[in-house]
Amino acid sequence: MENKMTAQVSQGKVASDGLVGMIFLLASEGMFFAGLISAYIVNRAGAMEWPPANQPRLPIEVTAVNTFILLLSGFFIVRFRMNNRNSQTEAIKSKGLIKLSLLLGLIFLIVQGSEWVRLLHFGLTTRSSLYGAFFYTIIGAHGLHVFAGLLTLLYLSNKLKKQVGFNMKSIIDSCSIYWLFVVVIWPVLYYLVYLS
Amino acid sequence: MENGQHQQSFIQKYIFSTDHKVIGMQYAINGLLMAIAGGFLAYVFRYNLAFPGKDIPLFGQLSPMQYNTFITNHGMIMVFWVGMPLLLSSLGNFLIPTMVGTDDMAFPTLNMLSFWIFFVSSIVLLLAFFVPGGAYGGGWTMYPPLSANAYMNPNPDFFQALFSGASLMLLAVALEFVAMLMGGINFVVTTINKRAKGMTAFRIPLIVWFIDIASVIFMFAVGPLVAGAFMLLLDITVGTGFFDAARGGDPILWQHLFWFFGHPEVYVLLLPSLGVLGEILPVFSRKPLFAYKSIIYMALFSAVLSVVVWAHHQFVSGIDPRMATFFSIGTIIISIPFAGIFLAFMATLWGGSIKFTTPMLFALGFIGLFLVGGLTGLFLGSNAFDIYAHDSYFVVAHFHYTLFPDIFFGFFAAFYYWFPKFVGKDLDKTLGKIHFWLTTIFFNLTFFLLFFNGLAGEHRRINNYSFFGNVNKEPYTTFEKICTVGAILLILSQFVFVINLIKTLRSGKKAAKNPWNATTLEWVTDSPPKHGNFDTFPVVYRGPYEYSVPGCNEDYLPQNQEN
Numbered sequence: 001m002e003n004k005m006t007a008q009v010s011q012g013k014v015a016s017d018g019l020v021g022m023i024f025l026l027a028s029e030g031m032f033f034a035g036l037i038s039a040y041i042v043n044r045a046g047a048m049e050w051p052p053a054n055q056p057r058l059p060i061e062v063t064a065v066n067t068f069i070l071l072l073s074g075f076f077i078v079r080f081r082m083n084n085r086n087s088q089t090e091a092i093k094s095k096g097l098i099k100l101s102l103l104l105g106l107i108f109l110i111v112q113g114s115e116w117v118r119l120l121h122f123g124l125t126t127r128s129s130l131y132g133a134f135f136y137t138i139i140g141a142h143g144l145h146v147f148a149g150l151l152t153l154l155y156l157s158n159k160l161k162k163q164v165g166f167n168m169k170s171i172i173d174s175c176s177i178y179w180l181f182v183v184v185i186w187p188v189l190y191y192l193v194y195l196s
Numbered sequence: 197m198e199n200g201q202h203q204q205s206f207i208q209k210y211i212f213s214t215d216h217k218v219i220g221m222q223y224a225i226n227g228l229l230m231a232i233a234g235g236f237l238a239y240v241f242r243y244n245l246a247f248p249g250k251d252i253p254l255f256g257q258l259s260p261m262q263y264n265t266f267i268t269n270h271g272m273i274m275v276f277w278v279g280m281p282l283l284l285s286s287l288g289n290f291l292i293p294t295m296v297g298t299d300d301m302a303f304p305t306l307n308m309l310s311f312w313i314f315f316v317s318s319i320v321l322l323l324a325f326f327v328p329g330g331a332y333g334g335g336w337t338m339y340p341p342l343s344a345n346a347y348m349n350p351n352p353d354f355f356q357a358l359f360s361g362a363s364l365m366l367l368a369v370a371l372e373f374v375a376m377l378m379g380g381i382n383f384v385v386t387t388i389n390k391r392a393k394g395m396t397a398f399r400i401p402l403i404v405w406f407i408d409i410a411s412v413i414f415m416f417a418v419g420p421l422v423a424g425a426f427m428l429l430l431d432i433t434v435g436t437g438f439f440d441a442a443r444g445g446d447p448i449l450w451q452h453l454f455w456f457f458g459h460p461e462v463y464v465l466l467l468p469s470l471g472v473l474g475e476i477l478p479v480f481s482r483k484p485l486f487a488y489k490s491i492i493y494m495a496l497f498s499a500v501l502s503v504v505v506w507a508h509h510q511f512v513s514g515i516d517p518r519m520a521t522f523f524s525i526g527t528i529i530i531s532i533p534f535a536g537i538f539l540a541f542m543a544t545l546w547g548g549s550i551k552f553t554t555p556m557l558f559a560l561g562f563i564g565l566f567l568v569g570g571l572t573g574l575f576l577g578s579n580a581f582d583i584y585a586h587d588s589y590f591v592v593a594h595f596h597y598t599l600f601p602d603i604f605f606g607f608f609a610a611f612y613y614w615f616p617k618f619v620g621k622d623l624d625k626t627l628g629k630i631h632f633w634l635t636t637i638f639f640n641l642t643f644f645l646l647f648f649n650g651l652a653g654e655h656r657r658i659n660n661y662s663f664f665g666n667v668n669k670e671p672y673t674t675f676e677k678i679c680t681v682g683a684i685l686l687i688l689s690q691f692v693f694v695i696n697l698i699k700t701l702r703s704g705k706k707a708a709k710n711p712w713n714a715t716t717l718e719w720v721t722d723s724p725p726k727h728g729n730f731d732t733f734p735v736v737y738r739g740p741y742e743y744s745v746p747g748c749n750e751d752y753l754p755q756n757q758e759n
Contacts, residue, residue, distance in 0.1 A: 032422050
């Protein structure tokens with residue numbers, strides 16, 4: 001029997017399904033971080049002293065370098081998106097940028113992890129003070145998002161090895177915008193938790 | 197890209213199916229099963245309230261701790277495991293693809309995953325009854341310090357704390373939200389990207405609009421609650437102390453995070469039901485929906501307002517009076533768009549040739565009963581009155597008068613209306629009407645008198661009023677007994693529905709393609725629609741509510757009819 005279903009006459013797409021869906025997911029994610037940040041600001045405003053006297057300081061300089069690394073990773077993703085705006089064969093050509101982005105993201109995560117180990121060693125734990133609790137919760141939540149973002153980049157670069165599929169645009173759009181979200185939210189968190 | 201031609205095994209077809217209709221069915225069945233659990237809990241604690249200390253038939257003795265557990269889980273189950281799946285997920289899954297004229301959701305696999313995560317969340321919630329210490333019993337809002345203290349000590353044993361009632365409830369809620377988020381993304385993307393040709397924004401049926409608006413409100417509001425739940429879970433399992441005042445934390449913070457989601461959730465549940473009315477009222481009064489565009493604008497307006505009214509739940513938690521005034525005003529303003537929507541529904545009925553079919557009866561019953569809930573809400577929105585009535589049975593009666601019509605009348609209206617389409621058999625009309633009248637009468641018997649008990653100062657969440665002189669006297673003790681009798685009869689009258697369902701499934705007449713002479717796209721295809729919904733994709737030429745158009749042979753013009 002002839003397949004009548006494949007060609008739906010539709011009203012037309014606003015953007016790829018993956019992009020539209022990911023925008024709504026990221027709106028929700030943004031509100032999740034907004035919730036954490038507002039909780040942090042409220043508790044901090046009510047605290048006697050912040051940061052508490054007996055708690056170690058956060059590694060501002062190392063993290064500044066690390067921030068730069070993550071931003072660079074985001075830059076490569078933007079370059080990747082700009083390269084393949086027109087055709088998907090170009091996407092396959094420029095998949096090296098994804099790998100670069102992935103590598104930088106991995107470095108970011110490893111540096112963050114090693115800083116955590118040092119801080120734990122200095123006595124900043126989830127139970128030592130609210131300062132520590134908020135630090136590990138907010139930065140940890142972001143770290144989990146970075147980890148998930150690395151997995152999506154890995155998935156994307158694997159997909160690009162093969163031939164162009166019918167929903168390739170959806171996958172490229174959603175994976176790259178997710179990573180961009182993870183990158184863009186980091187400076188905000190860095191400013192609020194480390195600097196201010 | 198299979199379209200019903202190739203053979204699928206039973207498991208592919210009915211268990212791990214990616215077909216939106218099967219998933220809608222799974223959500224409906226899961227929701228109704230959870231309603232049985234929630235109803236049973238209600239029966240047990242209602243019986244205990246009327247006859248404290250007596251043995252409860254089918255249960256036995258109810259300890260005060262169990263009483264707390266039961267009311268907590270009754271609330272949780274009815275809102276998140278009955279209301280959400282029945283109204284949002286089930287209706288959304290059935291209706292959105294068929295009404296916008298496409299074959300399936302934008303992400304069918306995600307859709308399947310959504311249901312199975314929801315299923316796991318129901319299991320996790322019920323599992324909490326069987327862990328040491330039992331399910332959580334500190335009220336469905338899970339306020340700390342009670343919730344955080346459930347296992348709080350400086351060094352909680354992680355696994356012991358993780359398998360406490362409070363943690364399991366938080367985990368279940370988190371899983372449920374993941375499921376709803378996946379569903380919501382699917383609904384919105386399907387509506388935006390997969391509409392049939394000609395289905396412009398203002399030709400989309402009202403219910404699709406409303407389910408999408410509800411999904412967007414949900415996605416926007418759920419983030420902070422997930423953040424709060426994450427922090428509370430860390431408090432319980434790791435011992436962080438975010439909500440522990442002794443360590444500098446702030447217990448009120450949880451209330452803000454909770455109600456920032458908790459209040460919009462009310463509109464997440466309300467909007468799909470209003471959408472059901474938007475479909476049913478025009479069909480059975482044979483008139484176009486009055487002020488279709490304005491209704492959508494008012495819903496959008498209420499969606500914006502819904503996220504700035506949350507603190508009206510916290511008038512007695514120690515809130516700055518200036519803030520309380522702000523939230524009072526916001527709360528009272530939000531009744532304006534809903535009053536507008538109800539007015540438009542009234543105007544739709546005005547002068548129509550009304551047919552009192554079962555779905556129409558439930559729709560009209562919804563309007564009447566919800567009015568009582570909505571008007572008492574206006575009183576409670578004013579903080580001066582709320583401080584007196586807070587946490588009393590007045591509040592209990594108020595939100596049952598809103599949520600019961602919303603969840604059950606809304607769902608039953610939709611059920612009786614779309615059952616012929618999606619199951620393909622006609623339900624028994626007489627049994628349906630009996631079901632409606634019994635439900636309406638016994639619902640009022642259950643909840644109306646509670647308003648008076650509440651005004652007399654009867655506090656909720658107390659298992660035995662013998663020690664409260666102000667309410668342990670006539671007529672309030674009699675009122676309690678009447679409420680309990682009403683609740684039992686209300687539950688029993690649902691058997692009429694079950695009998696109708698069984699009878700129809702066994703020997704129901706095959707339903708016609710368009711039994712109600714309705715205009716929207718789901719009535720164009722077969723009953724039930726096959727895998728892929730349409731033989732040829734419909735093209736849309738007109739709006740969804742063209743009834744009694746002058747100069748036409750029929751009194752309705754389907755959306756896909758040219759000229």
